[in-house]
Amino acid sequence: MSDGDDHGFFGEGSLRPAPKTSEKSGKADARKHYEGHRERLRQRFDEAGVEALADYELLEMVLFRSVPRADTKGPAKELLNRFGSIGEVLGAPESRLREVPGIGEAAARDLKLVAALTQRMLRSQVRGKQVLSSWSQVLDYCRAAMAYEDREQFRILFLDKKNALIKDECQQTGTVDHTPVYPREIVRRALELSASAVILVHNHPTTPLQSHAGSR
Known part of the structure; x- marks a missing residue:
């Protein structure tokens, strides 16, 4: 092989390193x-x-x-x-x-x-509807509002005589494993709102949301 051939085979073109990608180009x-x-x-x-x-x-x-x-x-x-x-x-x-x-x-x-x-959207969807006939919708709202809170909450849904929602309120916020409940306050507020029934909802930060329903 001639010197010319050697130069052609091992020339700069065959040994040229691949271009480096700059940090700026990578970003x-x-x-x-x-x-x-x-x-x-x-x-x-x-x-x-x-x-x-x-x-x-x-x-x-x-x-x-x-x-x-x-x-x-x-x-x-x-x-x-x-x-x-x-x-x-x-x-x-x-x-x-x-x-x-x-x-x-x-x-x-x-x-x-x-x-x-x-x-707000779920609350507006629930308000004025037959709450007890759309129980899953109420639970969806309650889960979105409080299921992942790191402290216990006690929430009350006040209903009229047609089981339509008048108002929902968080009455008490407690500690990680305790929230106080005062029946007299529930009754007093139900009378103020002229509620015929109430849905009581509370959460446990370490367990799934629990709820109980009742009427006055």
Whole structure:
């Protein structure tokens, strides 16, 4: 083989090292990835609606505004893994939400804002309807409002003679395993509201929500 051939075989072209990816370029590629993912989620939501998205994807979209420059898929999945469902994520205290990697103060606040809106919506759906004929709807509201609280609450739903909701109130907030209940206060408030029946609801922070119904 001639010197010319050797130069051609082992020349600079065959030994040129691959270009290194700069840190700045790597960050740009990562940003491009999650921005493209966000746009695809928005497009699916716009074109196919909420049923086209999994629960974690809905949480991702909620987090888009509060986590503008990072991938939100991991935090969204971890929220569901830790708390179990969207309802329990929204019902969790802010302090526990911030324990999830990627969930800071702004993200936790936005999740609690969604929870507040959900509670208002459920409350408006329940109010004025035949509560005892839509028991599951009442429980859904109560779970969203208090099932993941870290202290016991005692809530009362006041009903009229047609079993329609007049008002719901959190009468007492206790400790991690105790909340006081005063029957005279329940009766007094029921008389003030002219309630014909009441639904008493309380939670145990370490066990599922429990409820009891009764009439005055």
